[in-house]
Amino acid sequence: MRRFRAAVTGAVSLSLAFTATGCGGGEGSEASPKTLTYWASNQGSSLEVDKKVLQPELDQFEEETGIKVKLEVIPWSDLLNRILTATTSGQGPDILNIGNTWSASLQSTGALLPWDAKNLEAIGGKDRFVDSALGSTGVPGKDPAAVPLYSMAYALYYNKAMFKEAGITKPPTTWDEVAAAGKKLTKNGKAGIGVEGSNLSNNIHQVFVLAKQHGADFFTADGKADFTSDGAVAAVKQYVDLMAAQKIVAPGNAEYAQNQSLSDFAKDKTGMVLWQTPSQTFASQGMGPDDWGVAPAPVPSGKPGTGKQTNSMVAGINMAVFKNTKNLDGALKFVKFMTSDEEQILLNKAYGSVPPVKDAQKDPVFADPSLAVIRDTLATSAAALPQVPEESQFETVVGTAVKELFADAAAGRPVTTESVRAKLEKAQQQMPKK
Amino acid sequence: MTQTAVTPPSERAVRAATPGGARAPRRSGRRRIALPYLLLLPALLLELLVHLVPMLMGITMSFKELTQFSIRNWSEAPWSALDNYTVAIDFDAPVGQALLKSFFTTCLFTVVSVGLCWFLGTAAAISLQENFRGRGFLRTLFLVPYALPVYAAVITWAFMFQRDNGLVNHVLHDQLGIGDSPAFWLIGDNSFWALLVVSVWKGWPFAFLTVMAGLQNIPRDMYEAAALDGAGVWKQIRHITLPSLRSVNQVLVLVLFLWTFNDFNTPFVLFGKAAPEAADLISLHIYQSSFQTWNFGTGSAMSVLLLLFLLVVTGVYLLLTTRGRKTSDV
Numbered sequence: 001m002r003r004f005r006a007a008v009t010g011a012v013s014l015s016l017a018f019t020a021t022g023c024g025g026g027e028g029s030e031a032s033p034k035t036l037t038y039w040a041s042n043q044g045s046s047l048e049v050d051k052k053v054l055q056p057e058l059d060q061f062e063e064e065t066g067i068k069v070k071l072e073v074i075p076w077s078d079l080l081n082r083i084l085t086a087t088t089s090g091q092g093p094d095i096l097n098i099g100n101t102w103s104a105s106l107q108s109t110g111a112l113l114p115w116d117a118k119n120l121e122a123i124g125g126k127d128r129f130v131d132s133a134l135g136s137t138g139v140p141g142k143d144p145a146a147v148p149l150y151s152m153a154y155a156l157y158y159n160k161a162m163f164k165e166a167g168i169t170k171p172p173t174t175w176d177e178v179a180a181a182g183k184k185l186t187k188n189g190k191a192g193i194g195v196e197g198s199n200l201s202n203n204i205h206q207v208f209v210l211a212k213q214h215g216a217d218f219f220t221a222d223g224k225a226d227f228t229s230d231g232a233v234a235a236v237k238q239y240v241d242l243m244a245a246q247k248i249v250a251p252g253n254a255e256y257a258q259n260q261s262l263s264d265f266a267k268d269k270t271g272m273v274l275w276q277t278p279s280q281t282f283a284s285q286g287m288g289p290d291d292w293g294v295a296p297a298p299v300p301s302g303k304p305g306t307g308k309q310t311n312s313m314v315a316g317i318n319m320a321v322f323k324n325t326k327n328l329d330g331a332l333k334f335v336k337f338m339t340s341d342e343e344q345i346l347l348n349k350a351y352g353s354v355p356p357v358k359d360a361q362k363d364p365v366f367a368d369p370s371l372a373v374i375r376d377t378l379a380t381s382a383a384a385l386p387q388v389p390e391e392s393q394f395e396t397v398v399g400t401a402v403k404e405l406f407a408d409a410a411a412g413r414p415v416t417t418e419s420v421r422a423k424l425e426k427a428q429q430q431m432p433k434k
Numbered sequence: 435m436t437q438t439a440v441t442p443p444s445e446r447a448v449r450a451a452t453p454g455g456a457r458a459p460r461r462s463g464r465r466r467i468a469l470p471y472l473l474l475l476p477a478l479l480l481e482l483l484v485h486l487v488p489m490l491m492g493i494t495m496s497f498k499e500l501t502q503f504s505i506r507n508w509s510e511a512p513w514s515a516l517d518n519y520t521v522a523i524d525f526d527a528p529v530g531q532a533l534l535k536s537f538f539t540t541c542l543f544t545v546v547s548v549g550l551c552w553f554l555g556t557a558a559a560i561s562l563q564e565n566f567r568g569r570g571f572l573r574t575l576f577l578v579p580y581a582l583p584v585y586a587a588v589i590t591w592a593f594m595f596q597r598d599n600g601l602v603n604h605v606l607h608d609q610l611g612i613g614d615s616p617a618f619w620l621i622g623d624n625s626f627w628a629l630l631v632v633s634v635w636k637g638w639p640f641a642f643l644t645v646m647a648g649l650q651n652i653p654r655d656m657y658e659a660a661a662l663d664g665a666g667v668w669k670q671i672r673h674i675t676l677p678s679l680r681s682v683n684q685v686l687v688l689v690l691f692l693w694t695f696n697d698f699n700t701p702f703v704l705f706g707k708a709a710p711e712a713a714d715l716i717s718l719h720i721y722q723s724s725f726q727t728w729n730f731g732t733g734s735a736m737s738v739l740l741l742l743f744l745l746v747v748t749g750v751y752l753l754l755t756t757r758g759r760k761t762s763d764v
Contacts, residue, residue: 077706077707081725084505084725084728087506088505088506088508105502105728106502108502108503109502109505109506110506110507111506197621198620198621198706198708200707200708250598251597251615251618252597252598252616254621255596255597255618255621257706389503390502392502392726392728393726393727393728393729396707396708396722396726396727397727399708400708403621403708404710404711406621407618407622407710410621410622411622411623429527429528429529430532430727431727432501432727432728432729432732
């Protein structure tokens with residue numbers, strides 16, 4: 001009998017042990033002051049590349065401070081869900097990367113450490129960062145939810161061989177010139193410009209900039225969704241019309257979501273792409289630095305600037321600290337390390353991005369023409385996506401509307417002002433009621 | 435279960451055989467009765483934890499106002515009474531409209547997919563019943579889709595369905611010359627068919643396996659007797675095989691129905707986060723409503739509605755099929 005009892009006790013405690021680990025999940029956030037868990041977003045051409053870039057730096061940090069950083073690189077497709085899960089369970093990493101457009105959405109969950117004056121002081125103060133990058137760290141007037149880590153902006157990349165063959169001597173600067181160049185390039189199965197019609201975030205970035213150029217925004221000043229204004233409708237139509245009316249985008253692009261437009265570009269099938277810092281991807285596709293050129297993203301007329309001359313969103317990656325961290329001191333040290341001038345130069349160089357830290361930006365590496373365009377865009381003509389808590393929903397519903405419109409265009413169905421407005425109307429009604 | 439039912443009588447017999455074994459053995463007898471329950475306890479606890487608790491949490495969530503503002507501390511989110519449900523079933527507004535459309539799409543999809551899975555599985559199982567050279571190989575081959583990891587299999591299909599570089603269009607358009615221009619499979623209306631092909635490809639081996647197992651239980655001499663009476667293959671299938679498979683088919687169709695109706699992996703891997711309207715299956719739709727638009731309350735309400743629907747359908751199905759069996763038995 002005793003043996004039975006022992007067996008039963010064993011079985012019950014075993015099941016309890018299972019349940020305990022099942023609930024715990026046990027990642028990061030341990031009380032140990034000597035370790036940190038870091039979720040890095042996927043910046044390089046693969047997760048392995050990221051590990052290779054980051055691990056030596058983490059080792060150096062451990063050498064300096066004695067704090068070991070456990071690294072996990074998370075693909076973009078999983079990152080937001082992973083963060084949400086961590087938010088609801090309270091079991092997350094100590095430090096994480098977030099896409100800067102999510103700052104306000106994630107800020108509203110209350111899961112991220114607010115960067116008040118004291119915390120900012122611990123990493124050298126707010127003034128070290130470029131203004132445009134700080135513009136996408138949370139709702140204006142609140143303490144930032146994150147600090148900028150890598151900055152990017154959109155620019156127009158063009159295929160030199162295809163431009164030469166079509167007899168185009170200088171890169172287009174306005175949308176009319178894009179259309180003209182596109183028409184020259186579109187022939188024999190080749191296309192003028194590439195889009196990623198099924199990539200919701202990319203769709204949002206593009207129509208946001210076009211909306212700015214039409215003097216519109218997707219949110220009112222007090223943060224209410226406003227997707228159906230004339231400017232917003234015109235912006236979405238203009239973007240989809242690259243395929244539907246201008247026919248300078250190959251119909252196949254409507255189903256692209258995995259950067260296929262970049263490989264088309266590298267294979268001399270597409271003449272132009274609007275992209276943020278693709279040099280690493282071009283290189284991995286076998287394109288040398290002399291095979292492509294870069295110019296500021298197009299504007300309605302004249303030169304890029306602010307307001308209607310905006311030609312990019314402020315793209316980039318921010319670094320946030322999870323509020324639940326048991327090692328706040330260590331986390332602040334790590335953020336300070338990652339935003340230090342030396343690390344900023346090293347990491348941004350490795351990823352082909354621009355440092356959001358003013359002093360690091362002065363390094364000659366970033367004066368290279370391909371990066372200077374991005375640096376100047378960020379300084380003079382980029383606008384941050386609406387910093388409202390509903391930004392994440394906006395990306396989903398409007399991004400999906402644009403995807404559906406591209407599907408219509410690809411199938412040869414007409415895309416009209418009415419059909420665009422109807423899609424945007426539907427998207428707006430899907431937003432949560434305030 | 436059967437063991438608990440069987441043990442007590444034998445125990446009673448043992449006890450009766452040892453006269454005067456008053457208190458001590460009886461207590462140990464009681465313990466023995468408790469023992470199976472104790473052994474079940476771990477499983478019960480886990481079941482509770484893995485299924486019941488999340489279900490109850492989901493039901494609770496469906497009555498709460500859960501958005502990005504309250505998700506972190508969801509247990510303290512404000513109650514919203516039936517608001518989430520009214521939003522979900524307001525068929526005049528986009529959210530309800532989309533849910534209803536997705537529901538009908540899923541119904542149609544499930545009926546066609548389950549029907550094809552059942553038909554293909556049964557046909558294959560019956561034709562592989564006779565022993566012939568290469569039967570083992572074919573049986574193994576047919577089970578490959580069932581054995582492959584879903585993600586790997588579906589992502590391969592996604593590549594094959596790509597418009598410009600995919601194998602499907604290469605064969606259909608380039609080699610067979612069907613259509614003026616290559617068709618889209620991953621966006622637009624054709625996506626329904628693409629999803630159906632993958633779903634059937636993935637689902638029929640299970641039907642094949644189940645029917646094959648069911649066939650083992652049909653006595654061979656029934657066929658022999660039928661053959662002696664002059665029944666051909668079709669008559670044998672109609673009058674012996676199919677009626678004998680009745681109970682197997684009952685379970686098979688129910689399970690396939692539930693799996694297909696709830697399938698999330700296939701559309702998610704094939705289309706990504708936003709499925710095309712024509713292939714907007716309800717599970718992915720609910721996922722998008724909760725996790726992509728951060729409207730967790732409404733998403734939970736939709737899940738509860740789906741659960742209720744599936745419970746009703748399953749209940750009615752079981753009622754009909756078991757009643758049908760009783761009358762046919764009589």
